[in-house]
Amino acid sequence: MFRYPLLSLALGAVLALGTTGAQAQDEFIVVQSTTSTLNSGLFEHILPLFEEKTGIEVRVVAVGTGQAIRNAMNGDGDVLFVHARPAEEKFVAEGHGVARFDVMYNDFVIVGPPSDPAGVAGMTDVVAALSKIAEAEVPFASRGDDSGTHKAELRLWKEAGIDAQAASGGWYRETGSGMGATLNTGTSMGAYVLTDRATWIAFGNKGDYEIAVEGDPRMFNQYGIILVNPGKHPNVKAQAGQAFVDWVLSPEGQAAIAGYKVDGQQLFFPNAGG
């Protein structure tokens, strides 16, 4: 009878191998990226162009920037495409990445209910707006997940000199989830939410929410691209990964990014080489 578990394991292994074989594809790379690039539909727009040109399939794992960087540090990806510059530079400095390049930017906005309980609608000074929200103790939904957007939000609270986390569970609510999930939660509880503009424009469950605060240079949201260092992680497909990085930074890739529009609005603004 003890042969049965062994037999089962062997069979399991065969089954597993069988499925891997069936899945074997042409050349592909894994890009660790963020939810904002996937949820906004950007990748669906630009990747087919690259795949058609080079025959290299791009597999995108879309998680928060924190998790994306962590996964890439484990060598589980060939290219990192995220938006948290200090963390990206640290990633390269620690030898996990070859070099970091600017790709594109968009900006963050604060969205809120039309009743505007904190009276911040139309403000262009994000720090002043956050101070008013904190003063009024109006609900504010934070990502709370160490993502690029979360890091940017924390930086802005710091600039405002407010310890928002002290009010966590009160008016400051950390959802610990992705941008879309946080918007779903925030709009349901009448909270203000800091979101990147691309996700907001493409978001399908806006309800009656509107953009309250926008246009502050401090809400600039820069995306960067990094080839994971093949010297540190030998499994990295350096050539194919470099081809993708090169294409994204090329005039053709940059034009593809600029050409992506939702409802006539451009979501990302290419600025490679800047």
Next chain:
Amino acid sequence: MFGFGDIMAAALGLILTWDRDLSEIVLLSLRVTLTAVAVACLIGLPLGAVVGAFRFRGRGTVTVLLNALMGLPPVVVGLFVYLMLSNAGPLGVLGLLYTPTAMIIAQTILVTPIVAALTKQVVEDLHGEYAEQFSSFGLSARARVSALLWDARYSLLTVALAGFGRAVAEVGAVLIVGGNINHVTRVMTTTIALETSKGNLELALALGLLLLGLAVIVNAAVMTLRASAVRAAYA
């Protein structure tokens, strides 16, 4: 705010405009989950039967462990399998991360304790009835296990279905080890999570209805098989 009609319409729309992408997602869901349940049964049925039919040292501990493992959170299983299969992990050389195989491994770990624990219970009850006959025939341990599993086969179908239900519904494990990569590792539950995060709630719910329909079809198919097998057995 959301009409049930809207959701039904979206679900109907999904079925009417059925495209290759949707087939891909549905088929991958079935392939991953059915393979995981099959492997889990290969391991869990004999394991559960042995624990159910025999007295041995540590049996109580094994039972408690199996029952506790039934409650494994999928996200923990996902993390564990991720750490094993990551290029920085012990099995990284296999290159299985972000493949359907990784998802099958994760779901197998999730389902095996359920199959084993429920099998143990079924076999234990049956063994109570058979114990005297077994010893009067002087059957070997192996023959006992085979006889118990065979005679309990109809109840064990339900055990397998319980495992199927758990695996087909989970999202936490496959999201981490599969990565929800379009055309590669995207299954129904990860698509539902993705559409929810895009704010497409009607579409997400419609996909949920489709998943429910799929589970109904699989359950009905198994139960029909069972019914015809029972008829054949007593004909």
